[in-house]
Amino acid sequence: MSKIKSDPKPGHVNLRMLAEHLELSQTTVSLVLNNSPSARSIPPETRKRVLEGAERLNYRPNYFARSLRQSRSMSVGVLAPDLSEGYFTRVMSGVVAELTGANYFYFTACHDWRPELIVGYPKLFLERAVDGILLLNTPVEFEVPVPMVAISAHESRANVTNIMLDHERAVFMALEHLHALGHRRIAFMRGPKAIPDSEFRWEGIQKAARVLSLKLDPALITRIDATGWKMKSGLHPMSPEIGYQPMHQLLERTRDFTAVFCFNDIAAIGASRALTEAGLRIPHDVSVVGFDDIQSAAFFTPSLTTVRQPLHEMGKSGARILLDRIANPSGDYAAAVVMQPELIVRESTGPAAL
Numbered sequence: 001m002s003k004i005k006s007d008p009k010p011g012h013v014n015l016r017m018l019a020e021h022l023e024l025s026q027t028t029v030s031l032v033l034n035n036s037p038s039a040r041s042i043p044p045e046t047r048k049r050v051l052e053g054a055e056r057l058n059y060r061p062n063y064f065a066r067s068l069r070q071s072r073s074m075s076v077g078v079l080a081p082d083l084s085e086g087y088f089t090r091v092m093s094g095v096v097a098e099l100t101g102a103n104y105f106y107f108t109a110c111h112d113w114r115p116e117l118i119v120g121y122p123k124l125f126l127e128r129a130v131d132g133i134l135l136l137n138t139p140v141e142f143e144v145p146v147p148m149v150a151i152s153a154h155e156s157r158a159n160v161t162n163i164m165l166d167h168e169r170a171v172f173m174a175l176e177h178l179h180a181l182g183h184r185r186i187a188f189m190r191g192p193k194a195i196p197d198s199e200f201r202w203e204g205i206q207k208a209a210r211v212l213s214l215k216l217d218p219a220l221i222t223r224i225d226a227t228g229w230k231m232k233s234g235l236h237p238m239s240p241e242i243g244y245q246p247m248h249q250l251l252e253r254t255r256d257f258t259a260v261f262c263f264n265d266i267a268a269i270g271a272s273r274a275l276t277e278a279g280l281r282i283p284h285d286v287s288v289v290g291f292d293d294i295q296s297a298a299f300f301t302p303s304l305t306t307v308r309q310p311l312h313e314m315g316k317s318g319a320r321i322l323l324d325r326i327a328n329p330s331g332d333y334a335a336a337v338v339m340q341p342e343l344i345v346r347e348s349t350g351p352a353a354l
Contacts, residue, residue, distance in 0.1 A: 022049060022050060075131060079108075080092075080135075082110045091151060095318065150162050161335065163336075165309050168207060181352055185257040201291075222246035244274045246271070258353050265291060269296075283350035289349060308344050310341075
C-alpha cells in the first residue's frame with residue numbers, strides 16, 4: 001500500500017490526507033467516518049480499513065468546517081439540577097450514549113435550583129451556538145429558538161417534547177404491593193416542591209389511595225425540603241439526609257405506621273437509617289419503598305423495594321428525539337412520550353406488623 005510522502009503526525013491529519021493515505025476517495029472516507037446510511041454499500045473490508053486508518057493516525061474531523069457546511073454546531077446543551085449519584089447519573093448514561101454515538105458534543109450545566117441559573121444557562125448555551133437543549137428534571141421557564149426536549153418536566157409548550165413516566169401506574173403498583181401485604185397505615189414522603197415530578201406523583205398517590213381505600217393521614221405525610229436541608233446542613237440536596245431528617249422528625253411525633261413510601265431511593269436510604277436508629281427493624285416493623293431504582297438500591301441492606309424508572313432509556317430517548325428534531329425541524333413530533341415503570345420487590349418490604 002502506498003503512503004503519502006511523509007506520514008503526518010497523529011492528530012494533524014485532515015480528510016484529504018487520510019483519503020490519500022488509504023488510496024480512497026474523500027467521499028468514501030467521509031461516508032464511513034460519518035456512519036452515513038450510504039456507507040452500507042461500501043465493502044466491509046474497506047469500511048474496516050478506513051476506521052483502522054483513522055484510529056491509527058488519530059484523525060479528528062474538523063467540526064468547525066462541518067458546522068459551516070451543515071449550518072449546525074454539532075453540539076447540544078444539557079441542563080440539570082445536579083449530576084449526583086442516582087436519577088441524574090442513570091439518565092445521563094443514556095444521554096451520553098446517544099449523543100456520542102451521533103458524534104455530537106454536549107455542554108452540561110447544573111442550576112442547583114437557582115432561578116437565575118435556570119433562565120441564565122440556556123442563554124449561555126445559545127451563545128455557544130448549540131443546536132438544541134435537553135432538560136433533565138428542570139422546569140421549562142424560558143423560550144429558546146432551538147429544539148428542546150424535557151425529561152420529567154411535564155411542561156406543555158410549543159417546540160418542546162416531554163419524556164415522562166406514567167406516575168399513576170408507578171405509584172399504584174407500589175401501593176397495591178403494600179396493600180396486599182396488609183399495610184393500611186402508610187407514611188408518605190413527598191418530593192421537593194421545585195422538582196416537577198413531585199406534584200404529579202402525589203396526584204397519582206391520591207388517586208391510587210382512593211381506588212385501594214387507603215386513608216391518607218396528614219399526620220403521616222412529610223415533605224422533603226432539599227433546598228432547606230442544604231442550607232441548614234451544608235450537605236448536597238440529594239444526600240440521604242433529605243430522607244433521614246423528615247423520618248427522624250416523624251418518629252418524634254408518632255410510630256403509628258407500618259410502611260413508608262419515599263419520594264426516591266436516596267430519601268428511602270436516609271429514612272431507613274433513621275428507622276434503624278430508632279430501634280425499628282426493616283421490614284419486620286416497618287416496610288420501606290423507594291422510587292427510581294438507582295444502582296445502589298439493590299446493594300443496600302436490606303435491599304430496597306422500589307419503583308424502577310427506565311432512566312437510561314429515558315435519557316437515550318430524550319437525546320434521540322432532540323437529534324431528530326434538530327435534523328428535521330419541520331417534522332411532526334409528539335408533545336409527550338410516556339415511559340412505563342416496573343415494581344422491583346426486594347427485602348425492604350414484608351407483611352404488615354400486627
